[in-house]
Amino acid sequence: METKKHELLKDSPYNLIIAAFWSLIRAKPSIEISIDELSHTAGVSRRTFYRNFKSTDEIWELIFQERSDYFISECKITKPKNFKTLVKTFFDFWVFEKEFLNILLRNRKLDAFLQFFLSETRKVMSDAIIAKNESEVYQEYVPYFIVNGLCGILVKWLEDGAKTVPEVMVQVAAEIMTSDAFQQK
Numbered sequence: 001m002e003t004k005k006h007e008l009l010k011d012s013p014y015n016l017i018i019a020a021f022w023s024l025i026r027a028k029p030s031i032e033i034s035i036d037e038l039s040h041t042a043g044v045s046r047r048t049f050y051r052n053f054k055s056t057d058e059i060w061e062l063i064f065q066e067r068s069d070y071f072i073s074e075c076k077i078t079k080p081k082n083f084k085t086l087v088k089t090f091f092d093f094w095v096f097e098k099e100f101l102n103i104l105l106r107n108r109k110l111d112a113f114l115q116f117f118l119s120e121t122r123k124v125m126s127d128a129i130i131a132k133n134e135s136e137v138y139q140e141y142v143p144y145f146i147v148n149g150l151c152g153i154l155v156k157w158l159e160d161g162a163k164t165v166p167e168v169m170v171q172v173a174a175e176i177m178t179s180d181a182f183q184q185k
Contacts, residue, residue, distance in 0.1 A: 068120035080128035091166035
């Protein structure tokens, strides 16, 4: 997304609206938040809201992009080299983002976010698990399979209260990948 000059100013209406949206969605579902309430909380007019955003969906998209970019930057720092280190990086990240995931769940935005997240992060996660000498089919399909599987495990982890530590989640994911279901018989 293109960064606009006013987005960089801390107290710009743009940033005030995003901050107000965050404040409100922590307290109640976004479907219950009117543009009037959001504008009032941000200290701006409805007109100013619509000068900056088409709808609250646009704010959600910005939030999705920011979290995806944040995960990508974490992967660039940790540089996962294989499946286990990828799973560890993945769950280390989400342990600190549990509140965000719960907000998405309460707002029925988790599925939309995960779709967005997968499309934005698939490349960086694929680089950790795909050897360059693997077959073309393997390189093309395995990243989708593994990355979507990780997101499925993430949803189950969240439904279970997000209590299991990343090291155990690595063991869970490794056990799934080596289970009889994936072995030729």
